[in-house]
Amino acid sequence: MKQTENHSRFIEEMKERSGQDPACCLQCAKCSAACPVSAVMDLLPHQVIRYLQLGFTDEACKSKTPWVCASCFTCAARCPRDLDLARMMEGIRLVALRRREGNRLNPGELTPEQLKQLPQQALVSGFRKYTK
C-alpha cells in the first residue's frame, strides 16, 4: 500500500471535493456492472476506487476511466453503500487537473469543423470537465 504524504493528500483533496470516502466501498462492483460506458474504460469503476483505497493515486489518474465517465449517476443510484461514484470521478478529475496544472483539452486543438459540428452544450460540458 502506498502511504506517502503526496498520495494521502490527493485522497484527502478528492474526498473534500467529492464528499465521498473511498474507504466506504465494499468492492461489490455493482457500479461496474451497472455502468453503461464500462466497455470503453481501461479500469472498471470499482477498480479505480480500489486503487484509491490502496493509495495508487497515479494509476487511478492515469486511467482513462475518470475521463470517460459520463456522469450518468447509474452507479450512484445502485451503490449499496450510498457512495456517489460519479462525484468521485469528478473529484479525481478536479484534483488531477489542479495537480498537473494543465488542461486535458486545449481549445486551440479543436479543428474548426469540430467546433462547428459539436453542439454548444457539449463544448461547454467538455471544457467544464477537461479544463480547470
Next chain:
Amino acid sequence: MSLAQNRPKTEAATAGMEAAAQDRAWEPLIVAFCCNWCSYAGGDLAGTSRMQYPSNIKVIRVPCSSRMNPLFILRAFQRGADGVLVAGCHPGDCHYSTGNYLVRRRLSAFKRLIEFAGLEPERFEVRWISSSEGDKFSEVMREMTAAIKALGPNGKLRDGRWRKIT
C-alpha cells in the same frame, strides 16, 4: 484544576461575554439528564464504541425522563450550567411505556416558558436517544457543546452569590 474554576460566575449575560473574551480558557458546563434505560445506555454504548465527545457534558442518571422536574433544570442554570439537556427514550419506546409522552408535553411547555423569560432556545434541549444510538448520543453532545460555545457563558438565571466551595 477543575474546569469549573475557570468559569465566570457573573450576574448578567453581557458581563459573562466580556469575561469570556478575556478568559480564553472558558469552557461551557452542560448538564445532561439521561434516562437510565435508553439515553444513559446510549451514552454507555458511545463509551464502549469510543465515540469521542467534549468533556463539557456531565451526565446525571434519572430512571426515566419523566422524573425530570423542571426545578432541576432551573437549579442547574442557577448553579452555573451554561446548557441543560434532557434525553430520554424515543416516544413509544419508554421503558415505563408512557413516561416520555408526558415529558414531551411537560418539557415542551417548560422550554417555551423559559425562552419567554429570556433564555436562549439552544440552552435547554430535549432529545430522544435510544440505547442503540451511541453515535447519536455523541453527536448530540458535540452539537450541543458547539451551540453553547457559540452562545458564550450563561448569565441569565444564574445566582451571582454562588461560588465554588472547595
Next chain:
Amino acid sequence: MAENNVDYSAKIRGVVAQDLLSGRIDLLLGWEKGHYWWQSRPLFARDQADLERLAWDSFCAVNLSRYLVDELKENKKVGVLLKGCDARALNRLVQDNMVPRERVIAYGLPCPGMLNYAALLEAAAGRKPDGIAEENGQVTVRGGGVELTVPRDRVLLDKCRHCLYPNPVHCDQLLLTPVGERQAPERFSAVQERESLSSDARFAYWEKQLERCLRCYACRQACPYCSCRECFVEQEQPRWLSKASQPSENFMFHLIRAYHGAGRCIDCGECQRACPVGIPLQELNRKLIKDINELYGHYEAGLDPGQEPPLLTYRPDDPAAFSEK
C-alpha cells in the same frame, strides 16, 4: 350597578339568609365593605347580624372560592357567592380534590366586571374621589365637588378586561340575571408582543419586573391553583430555593409558580391583582395557556372538572417544542 347595588345586596341577602338561618349552610362566604369605599373584603357570615353587612358592588374582586379550603375544615356546609371567575376557581379546587363539591352551596352572581381604584384615580384627574355612581355602562366619579363620567370599560380591573366567562359556568342557584356577552380584547396580545422581542430583551424585561418581587407570596395566596398544603418555596428538605429575594431565586419562583399552573390556570388574574408591586404575573400564566393550546389543542381550565388537564395526558402523535430527529 352601583346605583342599584343596595337592591341587589338586599336580594342576595334575602336568599342566603333563608339558607343560613334554616341551617342548610353553616357559613356564608360573601363580601362586606372594607375601610375605604373602594374596598370590599371577604365576609364570613354565620348569623343575621353578619348578613346585614353583606355587600355586592363593583369592588368585590376578591375570589371567595379559595377560602372554602380552610372553612370546610370547620364547617359542614358552606355557601359561597361566585362571580364568573370564582365559579371556575371552584371547579379548579373541586378537580384538585381540595373542595368536596357536595358540601358547598354555590350562589352564582353574573359579573359586569370589577373596578380598578387606580384607574378611577386617574379618571378623577388629580382630585381625590370620594364615591362613584354607575349607569348604562358609564361610571361617574365624584370628588372635590366635581363629577367626571368615563366609560366603565376604561376603569375595569385588568383581569376583568379580558374576562371570557362573566357568568358563572355552574352554580346551585343563580341569584341575578345573566349579563350579556362582552367584547373581550385578545388576551394573548401582551404575550405576543413579548414573544416578538429578542431573548436578551425579554430577559431584560423580566429582570426588571422580577427584581421588585418581595417574595410576599400574595400571588400564591390569592391563586385557586396554588392549593398545596405546603408550597415548594417553604420546604426545607429539600430546599428548592432560599428565602432571599435575589434575582435568580425570583426567576425560579415565578417560573415554577407559573409552571405549576400549566394546564390548570383558569386565567382569573388574581395573582396579578394581589401583587403589591405590580408584576405582570398573568403574562407568564397566559404564555403557558397559549402554548399548551397551540401544541395540544384548546383547553380552558375550570370549565369542566371532568376534563383531564392537558399535562396529565398525551397523544402518541403530539408535537414537541424541540427537535425530535
Next chain:
Amino acid sequence: MPRVGVFICWCGTNIAGTVDIETVVETARNFPGVVHTADYRYLCSEIGQDLIKEAIKNEKLEQVVVGTCSPRMHESTFRKAVAEAGLNPFLLEVANLREHCSWVHQDKTEATAKAIALLRAAAAKAVLNAPLIAPRLDVEKRALVIGGGIAGIQAALDIAEAGYPVDVVEREPSIGGRMAQLEKTFPTLDCAACILTPKMVEAAQHPQINLLTYSEVEEVKGFVGQFDVKIRQKARAIDATKCTGCGVCYEKCPTKTESEFEMGLAKRKAIYVPFPQAVPNVPVIDRDNCLYFRKGRCRICEKECPPQAVYFEQQDQILERRYGAIVVATGFDQLNPVEYGEYAYGQHPDVLTSLEFERFFNAAGPTGGKVVRLSDGKPPRNVVFIQCVGSRDKARGMNYCSKICCMFTAKQAILLKEKVPEARSYVFYIDVRTAGKGYEEFQRRAAEQYGVAYLRGQVGKVFPDGDRLTVKGVDSLSGKTIEIQADMVVLAAASVARGDAAQVGRVIGINSDQYHFFNEAHPKLKPVETHTAGIFIAGACQAPKDIPDSVAQASAAAVKAVGLLAKEKLQGEACTARVDQSGCSGCLYCEAVCPYGAISAVQIEEHFRGEKLTRIVAEVNAALCQGCGSCTVACRSGSINLQGYTNAQILAEVDAICL
C-alpha cells in the same frame, strides 16, 4: 454527616490510562463526609470487592461510592459486596468513570476534571442515600411464548419439560413458522419437515403446553412474575372439539385465493389448513374470501362436514391470563425486492426470491416438487443467484448482513443440481460468509462438487429478453464484465423484521433497534434478556438467524424463564415512590400519570383544632410501582418522592456537578 468511603477503579488502563487516579483520589478525600478513599486495579475482582468490604468494617463506613464502569454494568456486583459487609445494598452510589468519561475523552486533564465532577455528584447523592428494602413479589408459575415457529416451539418444549405450563400464541392457523416453509436445511440437507413435524406434534401433545393458534396478543400489563396478558383467539368458524381434520370441507370449498404459505405461488381454498402437516390440523375460514361471509350464501363446507364442526357464528374470544415470564419469538420476514427495479422482480415470472424458490423443491409445493420456470413450465438451464439484495445496503435496504443467505443459496444451488442435473448455477456475491459448524465445507462442496460458479461481484441489471433473462454483472476479481443468458434469477432478499414488529414490541413492552429487531439487554452478556425483566427473546425476531442459532437461543431463553418461574418469590423494585401524607393535598395528579396503576386514593384521619377530620391522600402500592418517578413531577408540593432518586438527591447531584 454519614461516614463515606470512596473507591476508584483503574479498570486496568481503561480508566487509569485517561484519568489521573491519584489526583481524583486526592480530591475525593475532601468531599463532604468522606473518611476513607482507596483505588485498585480491578475493583470488580474478588480482591477489589474485599477491599471495599474490609473498609466498611474497619472504617465503619455508612455510605459507599465507587468510581468504576457504568452502573448498568457492575452496580449489582458492588451492591452485593456492600450487602455482604453488612450495609444495606442501596447505600452504594456509582460514578461512571469509564463509559461516560475515560472512554470518550482523550485529554487527560479534561477527563480527570470530569471524573472528579462525576464522583463529587455521586458522593453528594450518596450522603442522602437511605436504606431500601425491595418488596417480595409472587411469581405466577406459567409462561407465555409468543410465536410458534421453531424458536417458539423449542422454548415451549424446554419450559414444559422443566415442569411449568406454557401457552404458545401463534398468529397463523398452524404452528411451524418459517421452517415449515423450507424443503431442506443446511448444512446437512435434512428434510425440514422430517425434523420439524415431530417437534410440532410433541408440542401439541405435551400435557404442559397449550397451543393458541390463530391468536394474537392484544395487551400486556403488569411486570416480571405477574404479567397480565390479553390474548385474542380469532374465530376459526370451526368447532375444534368436533373437527376430525378429514379435509372434506376444503376439498369441497368453491372459493380459491392465494396461499400465504406458498408465497402466493399457489392457491388455497377459503376454508383451509395452511399446509398438510399443520398442527393443529383444524381448518380456518378466511372471512375475507369465504362466499358465505362475503355474500351470505354457499355454506357448502357446513353441509359436507361429517362431524358438523363448521360453526359460522363463532366469535373472537378474549383470553385473560397471568404469566410469570414471556418468551418472544415472533420471527422475521423476507424483504420484498420490488424496490430493486434493476432485478426485474415483479416484472418477469422467473425472477424469484429465495423463499419463493424454496417452495419449488417441495413435493407439496406449487410445482409439485419440480423445478421449472413459471413462464413456460420448462426446467431451467442457467440459474443466477444474486446475493445481498437489500443486505449490506445502506442506500436502499438494510445496513446489516442477513447472515443466512450465503448458506441457503449454496443449499438451493445444490438442490437444483440434484433436481435438474443439466442446470448450471451462477452466484453473484460480495463476500461468502460461512461461519458455522460444517458451513464452509458445505459451501465448498457446492462450488467444487456441484460446479456452482461463484462470481465475486454484483449484477447491474437483469433484462427480460424474450423468454429468457439477460443478466449483466461483473466479476470484480478478473475485472471482466459478465453477461449470462439466464432462465431463472433468484434473489437472496434481506431478512428483515416483521412488518409490525415495532407495534408488537410496543404492545409487549420491549424496545427494538433501528431495523425493528428486538433489542437484547446486552449484546454479549444478556443475549436473550430484554430491558424488561421477565421478557426474553429468541430466534430471528432479535436479528437474522439460522435454525441452529434460533434453537440454541430458544433454549437459552427457556432456561431464563424457568429460572424465574422456579423462584418462590421475586425481588421487586426497591426504588419506589413514597407519599408524605402530611404534605399530600390529595389532588391525585400522581395517580393520573402512573403507568402501572400503582397509586390510589386512601382516606386518612387527622386532628384539626381538637376535631377529627378525614381527608383523601395518595398511597403507593410498592409491589406495583416500577420507579419511573413520573408522579414526583406531577406533584407540585413534592409530597410524593422517588426513593433512591429523591428530589433532594438529584438537587444535590446538580449542585455538586456545577461546582
